Amino acid sequence: MADGMHVVMLPWLAFGHMIPFLQLSIALAKAGIRISFLTTQKNIQRLPKIPQHLTALINLVELPLPKVDGLPEGAEATVDILHGSDEYLKKAYDLCYPAFKKFITEESPDWIVHDIFPCWVGNVASEFNIPRVFFSIYSATVNAFFGPDADGLKKMWPSPESLASPPEWFEFESSVAFPTHETAGLYCGFFSPDASGFSGLDRLVLALQGCSAMAIRSCNEFQGEYLGLLKKLRKRPVIPVGLLPPTPPEKRETTDPKWANTLKWLNEQPDRSVVFVCFGSECKLSRNQVFEIALGLQLSNLPFLWALRTPIWATNDMDTLPPGFESQIGSRGVVYMGWAPQLEILSHPSIGGSLFHSGWASIIETVHYGHALIVLPLANVHSLDARMLVDKGLAIKVEVNDDGSFHRDAVARSLRLAMVEEEGERFRLKSIEMKAIFSDQTLHENYMNEFINFLKSSKT
Structure with a gap:
């Protein structure tokens, strides 16, 4: 005491x-x-x-x-x-x-x-x-x-x-x-x-x-x-x-059918192959930002799980994503609308990287599990931490235009570099190295x- x-x-x-x-x-x-x-x-x-x-x-x-x-x-x-x-x-x-x-x-x-x-x-x-x-x-x-x-x-x-x-x-x-x-x-x-x-x-x-x-x-x-x-x-x-x-999430009974289906999909993916996409509760994405991220994920040809809250500008969940997006993605990716258990997702063996806003808490949770980091800072002081991560050779930052906008091609390039390309191996190894400290x-x-x-x- x-x-x-x-x-x-x-x-x-x-x-x-x-x-x-x-x-x-x-x-x-x-x-x-x-x-x-x-x-x-x-x-x-x-x-x-x-x-x-x-x-x-x-x-x-x-x-x-x-x-x-x-x-x-x-x-x-x-x-x-x-x-x-x-x-x-x-x-x-x-x-x-x-x-x-x-x-x-x-x-x-x-x-x-x-x-x-x-x-x-x-x-x-x-x-x-x-x-x-x-x-x-x-x-x-x-x-x-x-x-x-x-x-x-x-x-x-x-x-x-x-x-x-x-x-x-x-x-x-x-x-x-x-x-x-x-x-x-x-x-x-x-x-x-x-x-x-x-x-x-x-x-x-x-x-x-x-x-x-x-x-x-x-x-x-x-x-x-x-x-x-x-x-x-x-x-x-x-x-x-x-x-x-973070403390490891407890095993729990899955009562929500939507989450049960998502978990089933995650379980079917190869180890460290899936990109987790999440921009936190405070980051309010515009329609253009959501569409460019979505189309970047589509262009990347990588499996992904995107935890996305219905934005205030959308009339419903269907209105949130580009027309035809989910049919074109098919079973390669899942957009999970609403709150998602982030630690449960990050701790899943199929997750290999994370595209996120570079918030400090999310950095800690992502590196704790040794995932590749793809950062897209959009507000607050996130740009400072994103640059610190880049300086340390720990993250790949999505290229943005002078006005802060970004293009789907830049999203796709960063995702592929972080997840599968040989040139990105040093970033993947650096995160695994830092995991020893963070965890x-x-x-x-x-x-x-x-x-x-x-x-x-x-x-x-």
Whole structure:
């Protein structure tokens, strides 16, 4: 047991944030630490189930989300809203401040572990003299790119164009920077206040100010150069908690006939022959993007399994794909509409590669199983991690045009290079090599133990 320690977890309202926070909660609970995980009622219902033996230690606490103009009825996570309208979700989230303060008043936890977006957490923590840790779900590469403790960042990034080059504080060879077509939107989002009254920079500054340490989902064996730089830049303890690798999915009875048919198809494919295609819950593909990916898969002549949610622009599932696509593909590929069990798919022996958006959590899960990586970053900070993977010889990036659009031929070329062509063998071998690091449970447990020791020794 960890001396009855009580830690409050406060993630942002996005599943790409809540899931790593839940994984961290589970790791801490295994050490006997009591966890209060704060999010909204609807999100609590949608989170993965907590392991039965840890339910007494992890308390999912409802944080009421106030209504604000501009936020759709029932929207409680970024997955519920259109791309670009998360400013209203942030505005509603900021209004959770009184409920959070009331909870802290009543519970007096030992630590608060929080995300980048709750910029009000520092006020509560300092008022009640509770130490806090800023836990970044982003990679060390992304964190290091954005540089020092942020107060002078606007001078360091004088224009949108400046984001298109690696920053001057990188002490090593790196191509990590944003593509030109993304810089204007990113610059505005990072430096200009939105409907919530805060910019991305404001939230980063407030997340870092006064925190006892920064915890990060990373490890020296993969991102040592970026972690080392980050420790110099942040001027406070930067503690890697390991990669929080996925636990193998449990064997379960298949009751859904649609999934049963998909699993039957997967079982019939040769080992390491199938491309898994998935762009996550936050990546909202346009009609043109869906069509180009579909036609690229068709041109590649490779077996594939595509987990695809019905986009908001489609009237139904049939309207989502190019006309005649499924009849032309036949039994060579499966488009699985709706939520799919990603870990169950990635762990299947027939999967050999993955075409995805280069989100950090998906990188970890894909390399954990030693699959070939084909990356097509479309939003957020995914371009930075995609370039880091290319620098490390670990991924093939789909070629895009100057405006960010891409063509089916580029998709097909990248898929074939990664999966079957002799020239792509080095990428396949590199992923298998990295699998030894990403799937080393003992290595990542040691990182977690160091973080737990920090919490114990630094408790005030």
